[in-house]
Amino acid sequence: MASEPETPGAVAGRWHPPSSSRGVAASMRIDADGVVSVADAEGHLLKEVTLVSVEVSPRVGSIPRRLTFGDGAVFETDDNDGVDRALTPLRRGAGLIHNLELFRPRLAIFVVLVIALAAGIYRYAVPLLVEVAIAATPPVVPRLLSQSALVSLDQTVLSESKLDEPSRAALTEGFAGLAANTPRGAEGYKLNFRDGGSIGPNAFALPDGNLVLTDQLVTMMKDDREAVFGVLAHEIGHVEREHSLRQLYRAAGVTGLVLLIGGDIGSGAEDILVQGAALMSLSYSRHQEAEADRYSVELMHRAGRDPAALARFFEVMRDQFHDTAETDFLSTHPATPQRIEETRRYAEELSKEPAR
Ligand SMILES: [Zn+2]
Structure with missing residues (x-):
């Protein structure tokens, strides 16, 4: 033995x-x-x-x-x-994947691929599908969306503007000057004056280029017209970067996007998307807000206006409503110190270059 x-x-x-x-x-x-x-x-x-x-x-x-x-x-x-x-x-210390590798190399590769694919769908496929949907969206969709949104707002919270005629004329003219410095041009935008009612000092953009400015916002900024233009330039930024549509499509998720892209987006959109309420219930992401802030600084600079004006608006909002106020504009546009600082810093950086 x-x-x-x-x-x-x-x-x-x-x-x-x-x-x-x-x-x-x-x-x-x-x-x-x-x-x-x-x-x-x-x-x-x-x-x-x-x-x-x-x-x-x-x-x-x-x-x-x-x-x-x-x-x-x-x-x-x-x-x-x-x-x-x-x-x-x-x-020792190698964990599950290492064990699998020792015993079943092919199974380990398969598991890793499945995990990567699942993570990839959420990380990359949704943004990619959103971009495809944006590119495939005919102009009629944002027009329909915007019209129905404005109609429903006019029927509920908004009413006719009481702003004096000279103020309106000056704002309209300045706004056209801003819009002329965008790819869409002055014809791509329209400024609508409204009494904000319960939504108070507010400004928002509809995806077709219609902007709404409330009397209360103009009044709140007193003589600081530049700050009002800074806000409008911010809203133009949301339109130019198609933030509303992106948020809407993101909310549709993978399944909704595949249906939307696969089908006739024009008629499909009428069923799924043309609800003013749906559009207004969306809020922009923090990233989109930062993007619109930078856009405001750039556009104001390009139009020969004060690029830091938006920062002053944030300060007035902050002082007026503090951080506890639950106005629509503040909840979607928090006037954080970081935002004010970032806007100022970028404006200063741009001011070193001559306006184009
Ligand atoms: Zn915004």
């Missing part, structure tokens, strides 16, 4: 060479680098390969474990604990 192997960590078992039913007593060990070696009872090396090329059968009750080598040779042992011990140093 062969004596028990003396090597520490060695596992006793039987060695079956390829295409041979005859087994011989042998011992197996795995070193720290993941090299598996099998030796016969006299200590002669029978096999030495890396563990990744070896298939280790899973532990099932007391069924003997088999290590199958690439050439068909098999090392078999009843010492289940010994096999687990030999594998342990290699598994």
Whole structure:
């Protein structure tokens, strides 16, 4: 009888060479680098390969474990604990994926791919689908959306403006000057005056280029017309970057977007999207707000106006309503110190260059 192997960590078992039913007593060990070696009872090396090329059968009750080598040779042992011990140093701290790699390289790759795909859909597919939907949207969709939104607002909160004629004329003229400096041009925009009623000092843009300015906002800014233009330039930024449509499409999710893109977006949009309420219930993301802030600074600068004017508006909003006020404009346009500071900083940076 062969004596028990003396090597520490060695596992006793039987060695079956390829295409041979005859087994011989042998011992197996795995070193720290993941090299598996099998030796016969006299200590002669029978096999030495890396563990990744070896298939280790899973532990099932007391069924003997088999290590199958690439050439068909098999090392078999009843010492289940010994096999687990030999594998342990290699598994330490490596977690699930490493275990899977040891035993089932292909399964591990599959699992990783599935996880990556799922993460990829949310990370990349939605933004990508949103861009496709935006590109596929005919101009009639934002027009319909905007018209129905304005009609429903006029029926509910807004009423006719009481702003004096000279103020309106001055604001309209200045607004046209801003719009003329955008890709859409002055014809792409229209400024609508309204009494804001319960929504108070407010300004918002509809995706077709119609902007609404409330009397209350003009009154609140007193003589600071530039600040009002800063707000309007911010709203133009939302239109230029198509923020409303993006938010709307994002809300539709993957399924909604696929249906929207796959189908006739024009008629589909009428069913799904043409609800003024849906449009108005959306709020812009923080990223979009920052983008519109920068757009305001750039556009004001381009139009030869004060690029930092928007920051003054934020300060008035902050002082007027503090941070506790729940006005629509503040809840969607928080006048955070960071926003004020960032607007000022960017305006200063641009002011060093001459207006184009
Ligand atoms: Zn905004």
